[in-house]
Amino acid sequence: MRADRKRMGASPLLALPALGLFAIFALAPMIVVVVLSFTNYNGISSPHYTGLANWSRFLHDSTTHHAIWISLEIMVLSWLIQTPIALLLGVFISGRQRYRSVLAAVYFVPLLFSAAAIGITWKNLLDPNFGLLANLTHRLHMSWFPVSWLGNPGLALYMIIFIIAWQFIPFHMLLYQAGARQIPHSIYEAAEIDGAGRVRQFLRITLPLLRNTIVTSSVLILVGSLTYFDLVFIVTGGGPGFATRLLPLDMYINGFERTDMGYASAISVVLVAAALTLSLLLIRITGFGRFRSSHEGA
Amino acid sequence: MKRHTVIRAAVVTAVALAALTAGATAASKKPNLVLWTIQRTENAVETKAAKTYKPANVKVQIFANDPFKQKIKIALGSGNPPDMFMNWGGGGLRQYVNAHKVLDLTPYLNADKAWKNRFFNNVLQTAAFNGKYYGIPNVGMQPVLLFYNKAVFRAHSLTPPKTWADLLSVVKSLKSAGVTPFILGGQSKWPDLMWEEYLVDRVGGPEAFNAIAAGKKDAWLNPDVIKANTMLQQLVDAGAFGSNFSSTTYDGTVTATLLGTGKGAMELMGNWEYGAVLQNAPDLIKNNDLGWMNFPSVSGGKGNAKDIAGNTSNFYSIAKKSKNPAAAVAYLKKQIMSKTYVKGLIALGNIPPVKGIASQLTTGSNAAFTTWCYKLVNSAPNFQHSWDQVLSPNAANSLLSGLDQLLLKQITPEQFSAAMNKAK
Numbered sequence: 001m002r003a004d005r006k007r008m009g010a011s012p013l014l015a016l017p018a019l020g021l022f023a024i025f026a027l028a029p030m031i032v033v034v035v036l037s038f039t040n041y042n043g044i045s046s047p048h049y050t051g052l053a054n055w056s057r058f059l060h061d062s063t064t065h066h067a068i069w070i071s072l073e074i075m076v077l078s079w080l081i082q083t084p085i086a087l088l089l090g091v092f093i094s095g096r097q098r099y100r101s102v103l104a105a106v107y108f109v110p111l112l113f114s115a116a117a118i119g120i121t122w123k124n125l126l127d128p129n130f131g132l133l134a135n136l137t138h139r140l141h142m143s144w145f146p147v148s149w150l151g152n153p154g155l156a157l158y159m160i161i162f163i164i165a166w167q168f169i170p171f172h173m174l175l176y177q178a179g180a181r182q183i184p185h186s187i188y189e190a191a192e193i194d195g196a197g198r199v200r201q202f203l204r205i206t207l208p209l210l211r212n213t214i215v216t217s218s219v220l221i222l223v224g225s226l227t228y229f230d231l232v233f234i235v236t237g238g239g240p241g242f243a244t245r246l247l248p249l250d251m252y253i254n255g256f257e258r259t260d261m262g263y264a265s266a267i268s269v270v271l272v273a274a275a276l277t278l279s280l281l282l283i284r285i286t287g288f289g290r291f292r293s294s295h296e297g298a
Numbered sequence: 299m300k301r302h303t304v305i306r307a308a309v310v311t312a313v314a315l316a317a318l319t320a321g322a323t324a325a326s327k328k329p330n331l332v333l334w335t336i337q338r339t340e341n342a343v344e345t346k347a348a349k350t351y352k353p354a355n356v357k358v359q360i361f362a363n364d365p366f367k368q369k370i371k372i373a374l375g376s377g378n379p380p381d382m383f384m385n386w387g388g389g390g391l392r393q394y395v396n397a398h399k400v401l402d403l404t405p406y407l408n409a410d411k412a413w414k415n416r417f418f419n420n421v422l423q424t425a426a427f428n429g430k431y432y433g434i435p436n437v438g439m440q441p442v443l444l445f446y447n448k449a450v451f452r453a454h455s456l457t458p459p460k461t462w463a464d465l466l467s468v469v470k471s472l473k474s475a476g477v478t479p480f481i482l483g484g485q486s487k488w489p490d491l492m493w494e495e496y497l498v499d500r501v502g503g504p505e506a507f508n509a510i511a512a513g514k515k516d517a518w519l520n521p522d523v524i525k526a527n528t529m530l531q532q533l534v535d536a537g538a539f540g541s542n543f544s545s546t547t548y549d550g551t552v553t554a555t556l557l558g559t560g561k562g563a564m565e566l567m568g569n570w571e572y573g574a575v576l577q578n579a580p581d582l583i584k585n586n587d588l589g590w591m592n593f594p595s596v597s598g599g600k601g602n603a604k605d606i607a608g609n610t611s612n613f614y615s616i617a618k619k620s621k622n623p624a625a626a627v628a629y630l631k632k633q634i635m636s637k638t639y640v641k642g643l644i645a646l647g648n649i650p651p652v653k654g655i656a657s658q659l660t661t662g663s664n665a666a667f668t669t670w671c672y673k674l675v676n677s678a679p680n681f682q683h684s685w686d687q688v689l690s691p692n693a694a695n696s697l698l699s700g701l702d703q704l705l706l707k708q709i710t711p712e713q714f715s716a717a718m719n720k721a722k
Contacts, residue, residue: 044375044397128542129552129561143476151485151545153706239485240544241703256368258692259393 030272036265043261054266064267066242067250070157074246075225077161078168082221086169087214090176091206104177111170119234122163126150153243156236160244163235164228172217179213180206215286219279226275247271329625331356332380333614334373336366339550339573340437343642347633354625374399379617381626387424387433387613388687389694394615395432401616403431406627413631421651424683425613433613434630438569438648439675440609442492444594445571446564447557448587450477458564458589462500462529462596469538472563478540480533481562483548487698488686490705492566493533495607495682496593497526503600504680511688518719522600527704527711529596534705544706550574558582566593568608572647572667590667592674606674607682611651644668649675696721 037054041047058064093104110118125132128148137145149155183206191201229248232238238245238253245253248271255264331354335344341360348356359380361369367390373379374394385391394400407414414422417435425433446458454475459465472479483489498506502522509517533539540562546552554571556562558579565571572590575582582588595603614634616626633639640650640658647664649671659668675681686694700717703709709717 042393042397043371044393044399123547126545128545129556134542146541148542148545151542153544153708237485239487239699239702241706241708242699253695256371258695259371260692 033265033268033272036262037269039262039265041261041265042259043255044259047262050262054263057263058266058270063242063245064247064250067245067247070242070245071226071247073157074161074164074228075222077158078164078225079218079221081161081165082169082172083214083218085165086172086217087176087210089169090173091180091202091210093173094177094180104173107173108170110167111174113167115167115230116234118163118167119231122159122166123150123235126159150236151240153240156240156243160232160235163231164225167231168221168224172221175213175217176210179210183209215282218286219282222282223275223279226271226278329354329622331382331620331622331626331629333358333382333384334366334370334380335360335384335436336363337361338363338437339570339577339646340643340648343639343646344436346642347636347639350638351629351633353632354622354629356629374617377619379619381620381622382614382616382630384436385425385433385613385615386609386684386687387611388683389690390687391425391432391613391615392427393691395427399618400432401618401620401623401626403434403616403627404429406631407431410631416635416652418651418653420681421610424610424687425615433615434634435611435651436614436634437612438643438650439611439671439681440568440570441606441671441675441678441681442496442566442568442608443571443590443592443671443674444564444566445557445575446589446591447560447562447582448589449585450560450563451589453560458591459594460591461594465594466532466536468563469533469536473537477560478542478556478562479538479564480540481546481553481556481565482539482543483546483553484539484543484702484705485545486548487702488684489548489567490701491684491686491698492568492607493530494526494701495685496566497529497596498523499601499605499607499680499682500593500596500603501526501529501599501601503602504605504682505600507682507685511685516719518715520715524711524715527714530704531707531711534707539705544702551578554578557588569647569649569667569671572664576647576664590670602679604674604678605680605682606678607684609684609687610681690722693718693721 036047038049038051039047040050040053089107093100093107113121124130126147126149128134128151131147133149134147137143137147146152149159187205187209188201191205196204227248228246229252232244232246232249233252236244238249247267251264251267251271254260254267333344333348333356335341335358337360341358345358348358366384370379370383370385373383374397379399385394391400414431418439421435421439422431422433425431425435444458450472451458454471454477456468456471457464459468469479482493495507502520502525506517506520506522509520510523550571551574553562553565553567554574555578557565557571558575558581572583572588575588592604592606614630616623616630620626635650635652640652640655643650644655644658644662644664647667649659649668656669656672659665659672662668686697689697696718700709700714704711704714
């Protein structure tokens, strides 16, 4: 018995503190939210049971449907933009040359800021009256050049996706850097002897061996985009119109501005379910759950 | 025997400790009061009132306007509120009152008639529900005015618009001269509402919104409301708000600077903008180049051109959960709208909703502005309290996002009215 337990690794008891915290701060609120989704609750008076009213509203509320669409758009575009850039940068800075580590430190900077600070910074840069862009066009006498990027319903969402990418690429770059550094040098040496060029080495060695890192990073981007809130809240507040009102923001506005906590709870239940399904699905599809080590030494 | 001594010792210690702690509390008997308010020009007056108050330690905590609304809601809902909090009266405060979170001030006001009679009754009414009072005014009355930069008008040989037709022609001239006719912080949405309030009043008279506020059937479908919104979209088409309004956040430092530098010629804003100009573009006032007027008339409209819109005042209310309601009441009675307080407000260009201060208003550096405002409020047949404060938070939110879409021309005035008609 004793030997068995040793083989299984650390005692499961060690997971208790984490489980306890999870139960108190994640599980319990989730249960409360599920209950609240069946009530009419303004956050101040006591909640009243209203049956499926919030849920039938969820099926018919065009603003919420639009918010779901915006969230999906952010998710897909974030993945499409962040993955290749982070991958290339990560592989690049995994090289041992000194200038690469300097660049790595510079690229890393956005990760050190809070989303709020990033939001305020970009909002000021893009301010149509006193921002950098407005200043530049003014100095160059290009008053015809549109500077109201965040006020343009067709452009605001892409600006948000750009700022999110700016914020998170450094993190994913770091993942790829670590992954790339774990690839044994001997493989590249062998490839070089066989006459494989840089590009070929990247496509045939680096990319396949980074498979697990790509999956990890993708899961983080896709599931993470379901929770974006702070940045958008600060930069556009969901506007102009409903152009950047993504699902978590729709939840917030319903809960805290319209004081309809019941409906906001229904939205948050959907968010939790979506995030859970998505991560389970990704793990299943990519075989990430099997923890195959894809190369020696890692 | 032994046990006895132990018990006795314990009792003696307990009594001694109790006496000690009692002595300690007696020494620092001054109650602590926490007051929450928003960032605004009047903060200096509020904090001074708290600092100079001897009977209690009053701690003023200042929050940014928009986050404050959520913060106070959570604090009241979770049962951990500050003793006193700033609010706008109307629908927002009513929600807290209905949830039994706010102290009824009626008995205190009735017990001290001099206190109650210090304020304009119609202002107190904004924070009164079912004949009970829940708030004490803490800043001046806030009518919305049309501010303008006289220098810009001089430079282009224009006169400030008195009628809607004037307004359209002025917009055209200013636009072709490369000046933004009206500064508008459209990203904040509520500045849009000021336009809506005035246009609906001028076209449909006060009855149009009174019907909406009373929840009358199809009140939003009133053709006058649709006409007012058509005019609003006409303004957008004419470039009256420039091309950047939808990404401009309202911020006194920004808007006052735009007005002061002449990048924008006019701004429809609450009278607090005078204080913002005083702080951010003082030369405009020093050179006597800041102009102000009431919103233009609309010919053929039902509204009186003397009608005004805005906030009657902001209020302090006391949380029912406060541990020291009596001390909080005493503080409000002694410090708020005291002589020094009123003086401080007038110095900022405020017009306190306090009786018998006309003589104070005619003196001082801002006399021209404050007396003008005082007269304006006095002679206004109707002073419409801001719609988003009157309506429920839910309807107010639909209203603001609907106006946002209206100004972006994403919806028609008819669609706006239909959507608002459904909002609760």
